Amino acid sequence: MKDRPLRIDSIPDFFLRTVEDAVGRAGGLFDNTVRLGVTGLSGAGKTVFITALVHNLLRPQRLPLLAAISEGRYEAAILRPQPDPDLPRFDYEAHIGDLQADPPRWPESTRRISQLRVSIRYQPKSFLRRQFAGSETLNLDIVDYPGEWLLDLPLLRLTYAEWCTRILDLCRRGPRAALSADWRGYVESLNPLGPEDEIAARRAAELYTAFLQATRQDQAQLSRMQPGRFLMPGDLAGSPALTFSPLVPPKHERWMRGTLWHLMERRFEAYKDVVVRPFFRDHFARLDRQVVLVDVLRALNAGADSVADLRSGLTDLLELFRPGRNSWLWPILGRRVERVLFAATKADHVPVAQHDRLTRLIDDLLFDPMNRAGYLGADIATLALAGLRTTREAQVKRDGELLDCIEGLPTGEDEPAVVFPGRLPDSVAAIAESGTGNYGFAEFQPPPELGRDGRGLPHIRLDRALQFLIGDRLE
Numbered sequence: 001m002k003d004r005p006l007r008i009d010s011i012p013d014f015f016l017r018t019v020e021d022a023v024g025r026a027g028g029l030f031d032n033t034v035r036l037g038v039t040g041l042s043g044a045g046k047t048v049f050i051t052a053l054v055h056n057l058l059r060p061q062r063l064p065l066l067a068a069i070s071e072g073r074y075e076a077a078i079l080r081p082q083p084d085p086d087l088p089r090f091d092y093e094a095h096i097g098d099l100q101a102d103p104p105r106w107p108e109s110t111r112r113i114s115q116l117r118v119s120i121r122y123q124p125k126s127f128l129r130r131q132f133a134g135s136e137t138l139n140l141d142i143v144d145y146p147g148e149w150l151l152d153l154p155l156l157r158l159t160y161a162e163w164c165t166r167i168l169d170l171c172r173r174g175p176r177a178a179l180s181a182d183w184r185g186y187v188e189s190l191n192p193l194g195p196e197d198e199i200a201a202r203r204a205a206e207l208y209t210a211f212l213q214a215t216r217q218d219q220a221q222l223s224r225m226q227p228g229r230f231l232m233p234g235d236l237a238g239s240p241a242l243t244f245s246p247l248v249p250p251k252h253e254r255w256m257r258g259t260l261w262h263l264m265e266r267r268f269e270a271y272k273d274v275v276v277r278p279f280f281r282d283h284f285a286r287l288d289r290q291v292v293l294v295d296v297l298r299a300l301n302a303g304a305d306s307v308a309d310l311r312s313g314l315t316d317l318l319e320l321f322r323p324g325r326n327s328w329l330w331p332i333l334g335r336r337v338e339r340v341l342f343a344a345t346k347a348d349h350v351p352v353a354q355h356d357r358l359t360r361l362i363d364d365l366l367f368d369p370m371n372r373a374g375y376l377g378a379d380i381a382t383l384a385l386a387g388l389r390t391t392r393e394a395q396v397k398r399d400g401e402l403l404d405c406i407e408g409l410p411t412g413e414d415e416p417a418v419v420f421p422g423r424l425p426d427s428v429a430a431i432a433e434s435g436t437g438n439y440g441f442a443e444f445q446p447p448p449e450l451g452r453d454g455r456g457l458p459h460i461r462l463d464r465a466l467q468f469l470i471g472d473r474l475e
């Protein structure tokens, strides 16, 4: 057949767009990158999640719900040198080494930002793009950072006096009242308009830090703590930017120079400049996609106050991810994270039959039933998952009733056991009514011989999480 010139106006629009898209992609072939933030409070499961995710991307036999895999377009993934020279590398090899040790152990707590690049080669979905460019590569830059740092964001819009009032209010109520008693006693004894006093500033900061640490103990498990960096100071430990605490605001003359108040106020502002702004500008604002890992089960173990605090913390976070154009956040962030997954972690601590309830709980913690539908959708999702599945399903007959249980190696024990973890409540409201001490979800050790079968580590719904987070970028 003789070639005829193609008349451009006879080509359907969608066809042209596909060609443009293919050309654009091919041109940008070397910069097809997506930055995925992984965050959550300490112990939420970030390190395990990332380690398991990477292990599974490198050995993709356990990811059937990732469309690129089910459609046969996923070719391979490899670890590549990370792009940012100033970020520590996520120590994948050490963490997987821990999980695969004999006996296996959980990775150590990490408490700082780190990054890893995985490059994924895949066949594009569109026939044209496949013809044009063959395989394509997606660079997935995974950034692990403490959720505690996110909680500092509200500081940016508060003056020191406003912050002091807020924190003191919060600390006089609920479970914080007892935990903060020593610190409050001390700052209430200080005269904020007395002379600058380094010893007093240091003592107040120490007591305040001890209080923040107590809020994270197992019995309390509170989620909102500021300043977040007090709990993981890193290189800034002992610096003036981390040596302050709220004071009782004086009624007048708080502007007087040379006072303790003025000293603390300067340090509060320094903390914002040295710690908070750089984090949001240099790290947070560059993320394209985000997973927030939430340990709902641990909050339930601690009781209704812990769950209520988690709810307030999550509500604050939601604002951070969905600022309107008129929001005070917009000038700071300048853009939105495109997709956010809020995931209830350690779903392997309850049988599969209860996963729906776990998902419903995280929905409940994030949204009012009234506005849920407006939020959930293409760019925000919730899920119950486990980076590493440590248990199997089991059933036990009790009083003629079949109970859904889990079987695994409970922490601190030598023999596997079948555990009935109890039933999750079906709403957050039900938790508030039941009070404290009703839940006791057991923790488990990683199973032996992980990865010996040559496949990715066992998990729960990592593939579903991946499909939501990067599935579109593998099309």
Ligand SMILES: Nc1nc2c(ncn2[C@@H]2O[C@H](COP(=O)(O)OP(=O)(O)OP(=O)(O)O)[C@@H](O)[C@H]2O)c(=O)[nH]1
Residues within 6 Å of the ligand: 040, 041, 042, 043, 044, 045, 046, 047, 048, 049, 106, 107, 108, 109, 110, 111, 146, 345, 346, 347, 348, 349, 385, 386, 387, 388, 389, 390, 443, 444
């Ligand atoms: N059963 C189960 N336990 C998990 C899972 N992920 C994490 N854990 C448990 O939670 C603990 C903390 O997990 P990490 O991944 O270290 O948590 P993290 O968020 O990185 O914590 P920091 O590094 O302290 O910020 C682990 O030591 C395990 O005991 C999971 O998928 N299943």
Ligand SMILES: [Mg+2]
Residues within 6 Å of the ligand: 046, 047, 048, 108, 109, 110, 111
């Ligand atoms: Mg970690």
